[in-house]
Amino acid sequence: MNRTTNxxxxxxxxKDQVDSPSNEGSSGGSLTGGGQVLKKGPWTSAEDAxxxxxVKKHGEGNWNAVQKHSGLSRCGKSCRLRWANHLRxxxxxxxxxxxxxxxxxxxxxxxxxxxARMAAQLPGRTDNEIKNYxxxxxxxxxxxxxxxxxxxxxxxxxxxxxxxxxxxEYGHGEKRPNELLQGNTSDLPDVMFESLNAxxxxxSYAPPFPDISVSSMLTQGFGSQNYGFMNPxxxxxxxFRESETLLPVFDGSVSSALPTFQQFSDEPSEKIRRSFGxxxxxxxxxxxxxPTPFGxxxxxxxxxxxxxFSASRPLGGTVKMELPSLQYSETDLSSWFAxxxxxxxxxxxxxxxxxxxxxxxSECVSPRNSGLLDAxxxxxxxxxxxxxxxxxxxxxxxxxxxAESSGLPLCEAEWEEYNDxxxxxxxxxxxxxxxxxxxxxxxxxxxxxxxxEPSVPAGSDIMLEHVSASNMEGRDISACPDFLxxxxxxxxxxxxxNSQTAKEYSTLNDAIATLLGEDLCSEFKDVPAGASSTxxxxxxxxxxxxxxxxRACQMS
DNA sequence: AATCTTTCCAACCGCTGCGGA
DNA sequence: TTCCGCAGCGGTTGGAAAGAT
Numbered sequence: 001m002n003r004t005t006n007x008x009x010x011x012x013x014x015k016d017q018v019d020s021p022s023n024e025g026s027s028g029g030s031l032t033g034g035g036q037v038l039k040k041g042p043w044t045s046a047e048d049a050x051x052x053x054x055v056k057k058h059g060e061g062n063w064n065a066v067q068k069h070s071g072l073s074r075c076g077k078s079c080r081l082r083w084a085n086h087l088r089x090x091x092x093x094x095x096x097x098x099x100x101x102x103x104x105x106x107x108x109x110x111x112x113x114x115x116a117r118m119a120a121q122l123p124g125r126t127d128n129e130i131k132n133y134x135x136x137x138x139x140x141x142x143x144x145x146x147x148x149x150x151x152x153x154x155x156x157x158x159x160x161x162x163x164x165x166x167x168x169e170y171g172h173g174e175k176r177p178n179e180l181l182q183g184n185t186s187d188l189p190d191v192m193f194e195s196l197n198a199x200x201x202x203x204s205y206a207p208p209f210p211d212i213s214v215s216s217m218l219t220q221g222f223g224s225q226n227y228g229f230m231n232p233x234x235x236x237x238x239x240f241r242e243s244e245t246l247l248p249v250f251d252g253s254v255s256s257a258l259p260t261f262q263q264f265s266d267e268p269s270e271k272i273r274r275s276f277g278x279x280x281x282x283x284x285x286x287x288x289x290x291p292t293p294f295g296x297x298x299x300x301x302x303x304x305x306x307x308x309f310s311a312s313r314p315l316g317g318t319v320k321m322e323l324p325s326l327q328y329s330e331t332d333l334s335s336w337f338a339x340x341x342x343x344x345x346x347x348x349x350x351x352x353x354x355x356x357x358x359x360x361x362s363e364c365v366s367p368r369n370s371g372l373l374d375a376x377x378x379x380x381x382x383x384x385x386x387x388x389x390x391x392x393x394x395x396x397x398x399x400x401x402x403a404e405s406s407g408l409p410l411c412e413a414e415w416e417e418y419n420d421x422x423x424x425x426x427x428x429x430x431x432x433x434x435x436x437x438x439x440x441x442x443x444x445x446x447x448x449x450x451x452x453e454p455s456v457p458a459g460s461d462i463m464l465e466h467v468s469a470s471n472m473e474g475r476d477i478s479a480c481p482d483f484l485x486x487x488x489x490x491x492x493x494x495x496x497x498n499s500q501t502a503k504e505y506s507t508l509n510d511a512i513a514t515l516l517g518e519d520l521c522s523e524f525k526d527v528p529a530g531a532s533s534t535x536x537x538x539x540x541x542x543x544x545x546x547x548x549x550x551r552a553c554q555m556s
Numbered sequence: 557a558a559t560c561t562t563t564c565c566a567a568c569c570g571c572t573g574c575g576g577a
Numbered sequence: 578t579t580c581c582g583c584a585g586c587g588g589t590t591g592g593a594a595a596g597a598t
Contacts, residue, residue: 040567040568041566041567042567043566043567061583062583064582064583077569077584077585078567078568080584082566082567086566113587114586115586116586127585127586127587129565131587132565133564135588
């Protein structure tokens with residue numbers, strides 16, 4: 001399949017050749033200042049020739065002059081784009097090589113949606129190409145309920161590295177990805193991938209995270225109000241930014257806590273796998289004694305771990321995918337970090353998760369063992385299987401695919417055990433994360449002290465406090481509320497009595513309303529009556545501020 | 557074979573930053 | 578200092594091809 005740009009060009013040209021340049025109106029257009037109609041739509045070969053000729057003579061730049069000097073009825077923007085994406089020399093056509101794909105993933109983890117900058121690292125590739133590739137990729141991953149980044153992700157928290165990277169990758173005046181939205185240039189470490197080199201062919205599904213800096217996890221993953229949740233994409237983030245100030249504690253975590261009602265599509269993983277067509281030297285060794293990374297411990301969290309909604313089932317019809325960079329780390333980390341084989345002290349948490357892992361693992365052996373994405377698909381399959389097993393014992397009915405992630409009943413039942421005066425919403429995501437996520441590489445988050453407070457953005461102190469306070473050891477991971485779902489977010493009324501929490505929650509509610517109102521609430525409203533009632537009773541939704549939302553968002 | 561769905565990609569649009577007047 | 582134009586960037590859209598049913 002792999003249509004190449006050449007193919008497209010040929011097709012386009014053949015089509016356009018019928019559509020003569022004089023037939024400009026067919027593609028629409030706009031008037032220039034001089035009244036000339038600027039053509040839109042696909043470029044013809046004749047136009048290409050004109051543009052190439054012009055650039056040869058005059059060089060790149062001054063694109064608005066192209067129209068004047070060459071008679072080309074295209075706006076400067078269009079000319080620049082055409083040149084940059086198709087006509088300039090040394091453009092590499094065709095599918096991305098595995099190496100390029102790997103690099104893109106790496107770069108995206110570091111840069112976010114900085115396509116142009118990524119393109120600079122990929123000779124012959126255009127930002128548009130990379131962007132399209134990435135968007136396609138995340139669609140696939142989302143559909144499969146998979147995280148966006150491979151597990152063998154590591155953080156390099158050394159200041160040396162920060163400095164060097166800051167110096168080399170982000171020139172003067174440039175902001176690093178995590179700064180781009182927050183305007184906060186704290187000493188956040190860069191996120192680095194360990195190379196997915198061939199020598200990792202034996203890499204199990206439990207890559208160690210020796211380089212994970214606890215402080216970086218705290219400051220980036222949760223503490224940083226933006227690093228963890230920077231959403232390089234548009235609308236929702238824009239809306240979120242508008243309400244950012246209303247979220248003193250949660251920061252971006254709210255967006256991360258957006259529910260995913262259907263995290264696993266029914267799409268056969270093999271189908272997806274085929275569509276990936278990748279061959280990362282990554283082997284989810286089914287024989288390894290590593291529990292299914294998610295093990296049901298944090299059911300429903302994975303799609304959230306993408307930082308995205310399932311694309312296969314848009315919520316409210318208008319939910320757009322949000323391109324995560326690694327800045328989604330709270331969610332991403334929760335998934336990725338859950339992948340590694342837990343340290344001994346964390347085993348309990350895994351043990352207590354549904355025992356589907358072994359069977360799931362065995363059932364979902366990646367036949368190809370061919371790479372990261374295979375592994376991810378493998379994992380998705382495992383989770384899907386596990387999810388269905390859990391459903392058989394769960395009476396909770398949820399809208400859409402909510403029932404697939406049936407973590408809520410457990411959470412409901414055991415939430416009270418926490419006796420945490422801080423509300424689920426009032427509790428920082430870090431705390432939630434800490435409780436829901438097994439320690440990494442033998443380092444429990446509980447052990448992570450806010451030793452780098454200077455680098456912690458304002459408000460993170462609260463988070464850190466909670467992180468310190470919440471001790472996950474020995475707790476049943478499954479008991480942790482699934483804050484990745486709005487019903488869980490709404491859960492628990494006790495903490496609402498805490499005035500401060502209630503206040504925060506009120507503000508938060510406003511923000512959520514802003515964020516989700518049109519998109520999610522209507523969907524959530526569709527919870528079957530019984531389930532809704534159950535949820536409402538169990539979660540104290542009667543007083544749920546969601547009901548203060550616009551009518552469309554109110555739950556029946 | 558027909559129809560529907562998904563994937564891919566080129567191109568457009570809006571926004572932002574920068575530099576010059 | 579402000580305004581304006583330009584270049585560039587990122588998000589989104591629309592249409593064609595490919596694949597699935």
